[in-house]
Amino acid sequence: MTEMSEKQYYVPHTAKWPIVACLGLFITVIGASLKFNSLDLEPTTPWVMYLGFAILIVMFFGWFGEVIKESEDNLYNKQVDGSFRAGMIWFIFSEVMFFASFFGALFYARTFAVPWLGGEGTNLATNVQLWPGYEAVWPTNGPADVNGRFETISAFSLPLVNTLLLLTSSITITIAHHALRANDRKKTIIWMIATVLLGATFLFYQVEEYIEAYQHLNLTLKSGIYGSTFFMLTGFHGLHVTLGTIMLIVITVRLMKGHFKAHDHFGFEAVAWYWHFVDVVWLGLFIFVYVL
Amino acid sequence: MKYFIVIVFLFILYSMGSALFYLSRDKGQSSNTVRFLTVRVVLSVVLFMFIILAMKMGWIVPHGLQVVATG
DSSP states (O other), rough: OTTTTOOOOOOTTOOOOHHHHHHHHHHHHHHHHHHHTSSSOHHHHHHHHHHHHHHHHHHHHHHHHHHHHHHTTTTOOOOHHHHHHHHHHHHHHHHHHHHHHHHHHHHIIIIIHHHTTOOOTOOOOHHHHHSSOOOOOSSSHHHHHHTTOOOOOOTTTTTHHHHHHHHHHHHHHHHHHHHHHTTTTHHHHHHHHHHHHHHHHHHHHHHHHHEEEESOOOOOSSHHHHHHHHHHHHHHHHHHHHHHHHHHHHHHHHTTOOOOOOTHHHHHHHHHHHHHHHHHHHHHHHHHHHIO | OHHHHHHHHHHHHHHHHHHHHHHHHSSSSHHHHHHHHHHOOOOOOHHHHHHHHHHHHHHSEEEGGGGOOOE
């Protein structure tokens, strides 16, 4: 029972951030639905969404800043530490489900829906009646040829470079992780900076790839089932790399300020795990979207 | 070849899961998390090199090279 009564479980009594988060989310979703439903409310429509995003960003910096301060002030006991770890598990569970749904859409379309339209199995009548002459191959924008002819990004070009960049960043963060556990702060910071730079370079090339797809290959979000799955998967992954890079920068600054110890560094370890997760998702994308 | 790639990928997912498990259970008091993360990095590098080799040798053909859009 000593562990339980180590100190009281810290509860901040004047927390304003949850209500700010609600407000930010509410305005973001209202703004996004106005924008994507193309309601003719220009010029207000995109700005409502941007205002929501701005509130969310302020909320994240404010809230997480307070959490970091409370942690450094030793207000958290082992129970609170356990709560953070449980929170991490649930957060990752939601992330896994999120990406599983988009990978699932890709697998379903490739393995079932597209072959059915091509008349596979007992679906010959579907093919003959609805889409005569449609041959089920992948990549495809579907039998209706939505958005016209397009070309795909070759796995040998930018995706290969990007895979190499993210894999290298995973190696550098692992070196930093080992260094932190060995209490070598300087080495940890150097390898964290390398990881941040690699992550930023990945994002740069990802933008290049999208420009190439839109301007030269006619591969857009509107290119039927291939375009939708391609941009939803790589786009949301890119968003995760962006957030991951911001998280890495925050952790690096905290390391410079002297935060984290060799055996007490949940913030670091959670972000490191998240970065590995983002890299594994990319590896999955590289294999299932670009290669196979 | 496809199955080999998928199986190694599943091993990578397994080591990620183990790292997360120890992140939660050992609460920073053991090196299990970093150890499993290192395993997953090594596996990923091996898998990546294998994919490059397989594409070079023609064991697998990336669908991007076929450049087809049907209508």
